[in-house]
Amino acid sequence: MISRIDLRGRTLTAAELRRAIPRADLDVEAATGVVEPILAAVRDTGSVALRDLAERFDGVRPVHLRVPASALAAALEALDPELRAALELATARVRRGHEAQLPQPTTTQLAPGAVVRQRWVPVRRVGLYVPGGLALYPSSVVMNVVAAQVAGVEGLAVASPPQKDNDGLPDPTVLAACALLGVTEVYAVGGAQAIGMFAYGAVEHDAVAGDESTVGTVLCEPVDVITGPGNVYVAAAKRAVRGAVGIDAEAGPTEIAILADASADAAHVAADLVSQAEHDPNAASVLVTNSTRLADAVEERLDQRVAATKHTARVCAALGGPQSAIVLVDDVEHGLAVVDAYAAEHLEIQTADAAAVAERVRSAGAIFVGAYSPVSLGDYVAGSNHVLPTGGCAHYSSGLGVMSFTKSVQVIEYTRDALAEVTGPLVALANVEDLPAHGEAAQARFL
Ligand SMILES: NC(=O)c1ccc[n+]([C@@H]2O[C@H](COP(=O)([O-])OP(=O)(O)OC[C@H]3O[C@@H](n4cnc5c(N)ncnc54)[C@H](O)[C@@H]3O)[C@@H](O)[C@H]2O)c1
Numbered sequence: 106m107i108s109r110i111d112l113r114g115r116t117l118t119a120a121e122l123r124r125a126i127p128r129a130d131l132d133v134e135a136a137t138g139v140v141e142p143i144l145a146a147v148r149d150t151g152s153v154a155l156r157d158l159a160e161r162f163d164g165v166r167p168v169h170l171r172v173p174a175s176a177l178a179a180a181l182e183a184l185d186p187e188l189r190a191a192l193e194l195a196t197a198r199v200r201r202g203h204e205a206q207l208p209q210p211t212t213t214q215l216a217p218g219a220v221v222r223q224r225w226v227p228v229r230r231v232g233l234y235v236p237g238g239l240a241l242y243p244s245s246v247v248m249n250v251v252a253a254q255v256a257g258v259e260g261l262a263v264a265s266p267p268q269k270d271n272d273g274l275p276d277p278t279v280l281a282a283c284a285l286l287g288v289t290e291v292y293a294v295g296g297a298q299a300i301g302m303f304a305y306g307a308v309e310h311d312a313v314a315g316d317e318s319t320v321g322t323v324l325c326e327p328v329d330v331i332t333g334p335g336n337v338y339v340a341a342a343k344r345a346v347r348g349a350v351g352i353d354a355e356a357g358p359t360e361i362a363i364l365a366d367a368s369a370d371a372a373h374v375a376a377d378l379v380s381q382a383e384h385d386p387n388a389a390s391v392l393v394t395n396s397t398r399l400a401d402a403v404e405e406r407l408d409q410r411v412a413a414t415k416h417t418a419r420v421c422a423a424l425g426g427p428q429s430a431i432v433l434v435d436d437v438e439h440g441l442a443v444v445d446a447y448a449a450e451h452l453e454i455q456t457a458d459a460a461a462v463a464e465r466v467r468s469a470g471a472i473f474v475g476a477y478s479p480v481s482l483g484d485y486v487a488g489s490n491h492v493l494p495t496g497g498c499a500h501y502s503s504g505l506g507v508m509s510f511t512k513s514v515q516v517i518e519y520t521r522d523a524l525a526e527v528t529g530p531l532v533a534l535a536n537v538e539d540l541p542a543h544g545e546a547a548q549a550r551f552l
């Protein structure tokens with residue numbers, strides 16, 4: 106079911122390795138053409154497009170695009186106590202993990218009276234996407250909301266697809282998680298249309314539940330930054346609106362890469378590959394190993410697990426797709442080059458001396474070290490964030506965190522003497538750039 110790529114004995118450059126690595130046919134670029142008309146419709150017709158698109162993609166026409174406060178309160182009230190405790194544990198750990206990320210202001214005195222400071226400011230308003238197509242993601246509420254709250258963001262809005270079996274509102278556990286975390290602005294809007302709504306804002310054109318006073322009112326104000334995971338259409342929409350707003354990484358269909366040697370447990374490796382394949386037929390599961398014995402054993406275990414797992418069809422599609430493979434390498438060193446070129450969203454290291462191997466990885470969204478750190482730990486309760494870059498974006502992007510919602514401002518304060526000391530070099534640089542008024546602006550202070 107899962108294909109093999111044999112790289113043994115092949116010395117490839119980093120660029121050649123990137124091309125040799127398995128990737129899905131439907132990538133973010135390919136989905137761009139699909140999402141462009143969706144974004145344009147939302148920008149041009151607001152709630153009309155949002156309801157039409159919900160009907161088309163989610164199979165339900167929401168009455169309330171903005172979730173009423175009563176529905177949030179009812180969802181929290183109905184939340185199963187065990188699930189509430191799990192969400193509270195996840196929240197507490199993710200909060201602690203993110204508090205440690207808060208950047209510190211700096212002050213640099215470059216000469217007497219010459220000071221440059223850097224201070225950190227949270228963005229004003231953010232749109233947080235919580236997926237909800239094939240699976241339901243209350244854990245993504247925690248990851249998005251807690252990171253934004255720790256950063257100090259004041260305006261938080263959440264969007265998640267309307268569900269047929271919840272009267273066109275998002276899933277009740279998603280609503281309950283929002284209520285638990287104190288989020289009051291929640292939308293029953295999914296996919297690329299949610300990203301468009303956050304980027305451009307939207308007006309309500311309908312009389313909601315027969316109330317004429319809602320016609321022509323603002324449904325959603327635009328945001329400064331959009332974050333959150335989603336399928337390939339969500340990732341493509343985030344790429345398309347980048348610039349109008351900030352985004353976190355392109356956190357699209359899930360990927361797991363496992364770098365394992367003969368010391369790894371085949372049953373654990375197979376379980377972890379299946380665990381992430383169940384997200385999406387487009388999900389990627391890649392094993393990189395120098396042990397053909399492990400590769401054979403994992404394949405055998407995969408066959409058993411896939412037959413017994415709940416989402417067999419999805420898992421088969423993901424494992425059987427061109428984005429998944431067992432990659433055979435010469436040794437762990439060779440394997441390191443392969444996983445670095447792949448830049449997986451999640452990278453597990455299951456080798457002897459895993460911690461030392463993990464330290465040498467340059468590109469991965471998150472690294473899971475050793476036999477007792479499965480990716481599903483990070484998905485829920487590790488204290489890290491599960492919203493992570495996919496499709497090779499880990500070469501240049503980080504996972505969601507406090508910095509996704511924070512920007513820095515430099516503050517420059519010089520005295521008269523400190524400016525006088527550098528006016529000569531300033532004028533020299535201004536003149537060489539043929540911008541003499543720049544130099545004159547400094548000289549004017551000493552006439
Ligand atoms: N990278 C990460 O950090 C991360 C974290 C969690 C989940 N994920 C990924 O999030 C995704 C969740 O996907 P999902 O589908 O369950 O939920 P989703 O909310 O991302 O997508 C559902 C929406 O997709 C839209 N859609 C569906 N088919 C479409 C089509 N043909 N054209 C245009 N729009 C369409 C619909 O509007 C629907 O509301 C999975 O791929 C999962 O792997 C990634």
Ligand SMILES: N[C@H](CO)Cc1c[nH]c[nH+]1
Pocket residue numbers: 242244245358359360381450484491492493
């Ligand atoms: N593995 C996903 C990140 O790609 C996150 C997640 C949420 N729930 C379960 N898993």
Ligand SMILES: [Zn+2]
Pocket residue numbers: 359380381384481484
């Ligand atoms: Zn997962």
